[in-house]
Amino acid sequence: MSDMKYTKDHEWIRFEGDVAVIGITDHAQNALGDVVFVDLPEAGREVTAGEAVAVVESVKAASDVYAPIAGRVTEVNSGLVDEPALINSEPTGAGWFFKIAPAGALPDDLMDANAYAAYVESLA
Amino acid sequence: MTESESLRTTPLDALNRELGGRMVPFAGYSMPVQYTAGIMAEHLHCRAQAGLFDVSHMGQAELVGEGAAAALEQLTPADVQGLKPGRQRYGLLLNEAGGIVDDFMFANMGDRLFLVVNASRKQIDLPLIESVLPSGVKLRPLPDRALLALQGPAVATLIPTPMSFMGIMEMEIAGIPVIASRSGYTGEDGLEISVAAEQAEKLARALLAMPGVMPIGLGARDSLRLEAGLCLYGNDLDETTSPVEANLTWSMGKRRRMEWNFRGADVVRDHLDHGVKRLRVGIRPEGRQPARGHTEIRKDGAIIGEVTSGGFGPSIGAPVAMGYVARDAAADGTALDLIVRDKPLPARVAAMPFQPHRYAR
Numbered sequence: 077m078s079d080m081k082y083t084k085d086h087e088w089i090r091f092e093g094d095v096a097v098i099g100i101t102d103h104a105q106n107a108l109g110d111v112v113f114v115d116l117p118e119a120g121r122e123v124t125a126g127e128a129v130a131v132v133e134s135v136k137a138a139s140d141v142y143a144p145i146a147g148r149v150t151e152v153n154s155g156l157v158d159e160p161a162l163i164n165s166e167p168t169g170a171g172w173f174f175k176i177a178p179a180g181a182l183p184d185d186l187m188d189a190n191a192y193a194a195y196v197e198s199l200a
Numbered sequence: 201m202t203e204s205e206s207l208r209t210t211p212l213d214a215l216n217r218e219l220g221g222r223m224v225p226f227a228g229y230s231m232p233v234q235y236t237a238g239i240m241a242e243h244l245h246c247r248a249q250a251g252l253f254d255v256s257h258m259g260q261a262e263l264v265g266e267g268a269a270a271a272l273e274q275l276t277p278a279d280v281q282g283l284k285p286g287r288q289r290y291g292l293l294l295n296e297a298g299g300i301v302d303d304f305m306f307a308n309m310g311d312r313l314f315l316v317v318n319a320s321r322k323q324i325d326l327p328l329i330e331s332v333l334p335s336g337v338k339l340r341p342l343p344d345r346a347l348l349a350l351q352g353p354a355v356a357t358l359i360p361t362p363m364s365f366m367g368i369m370e371m372e373i374a375g376i377p378v379i380a381s382r383s384g385y386t387g388e389d390g391l392e393i394s395v396a397a398e399q400a401e402k403l404a405r406a407l408l409a410m411p412g413v414m415p416i417g418l419g420a421r422d423s424l425r426l427e428a429g430l431c432l433y434g435n436d437l438d439e440t441t442s443p444v445e446a447n448l449t450w451s452m453g454k455r456r457r458m459e460w461n462f463r464g465a466d467v468v469r470d471h472l473d474h475g476v477k478r479l480r481v482g483i484r485p486e487g488r489q490p491a492r493g494h495t496e497i498r499k500d501g502a503i504i505g506e507v508t509s510g511g512f513g514p515s516i517g518a519p520v521a522m523g524y525v526a527r528d529a530a531a532d533g534t535a536l537d538l539i540v541r542d543k544p545l546p547a548r549v550a551a552m553p554f555q556p557h558r559y560a561r
Contacts, residue, residue, distance in 0.1 A: 109234065109239050109240075109419070110238055110240035110241075110514075112488060112512040112519075113488045113489045113490060113519075115489065115541075131541065133489065133490055135239045135240055135243075135419065135423060135511060135512050135514065136233070136419050138490070138492065157488075160488075
């Protein structure tokens, strides 16, 4: 978990070898409420940092999920389609969204766990 | 001044916060959108057992004096004069163009009419009603009363009453005097309870102490009423929509449909006699993706309407919506496309309520 990074859009990134696994944070799933639907990108899609690539719908609202880094989507978590509640129950585990093979340098505003916790605190 | 400073609070504000309510602005009030259980659990609990809602933001008023019912009938096509003591009805306030100014409940308390109007419309409704009153009929707003709703199949055993659906009576609950009606906004059996503001928290705590009663926020209130096919003013009804277009013709009294002596009667009569261009219908999207309010509706490529309320129905286990479609696309089963994020989402016109009503008729 020590290599987990976070964005101001409340996504987390965990690097597994050459690939970045991406999902939404516990704070984000709590703010959204019960997730009932997720729309995931196609594997193989080239994305830019900050591009809206997925949609998550809770009982009360729809939210975009952004690609935190540029690269190519290598895999999506198709298990979420039938069981979107995983995003609420295991946001940083089985509730991951997609994997990206990064292209180029990482954005310099990614936060570590402490910095993200302070950021969330600042929003309250 | 910040938004939160300008928001009004209900008499249950402290209790709502103590219960972990997530407070949001709604119709000028700080209201709980959900409590700690979350919208899904609160919704399902209300259908299984009982839920307590703080709806004190709604407007309450009394209409007193000889001719009160006839006076109110100037503004609504509902049968007010024919309503028996101890009974409540749903009605619509109309403008000159036959558009819906608000939907509301009125009750015959024997010596007076008791009215409940929407929070977002009370500043409009009450002056409007006032404007048509003859001398001798007085409108008394009741800003010092709270309103609680206790809804769900367990309510009948928790608080036995002699009332059937849409009955109303003055009674005591937990030793506290209230006006209770057997009605609600969930499709379930239950009570709506008007109580003096200073006794509201004591009453709410007594109700929450009853077995199986959970506090429910506005989020689940919205999904419950949508599954029950009930309209939300501002979403599904507005001043440009007639009772016929809204498919609420049933709320018009039979006598009123012969007299045609209410405001906007000419337009409503024309809509009944010659049909309307659009109609409010239920809509079931295919799959799990919800379509929200303002979603464009197409049929064979042409725009034919708009979703006015939509979301996920926890009891249905699928998305549900309502909206207005062209008259020739309003039959149950008609195939539609809902344009969600620029992509067509297949859907069908479907009968409402999505969740069968379980009223104690």
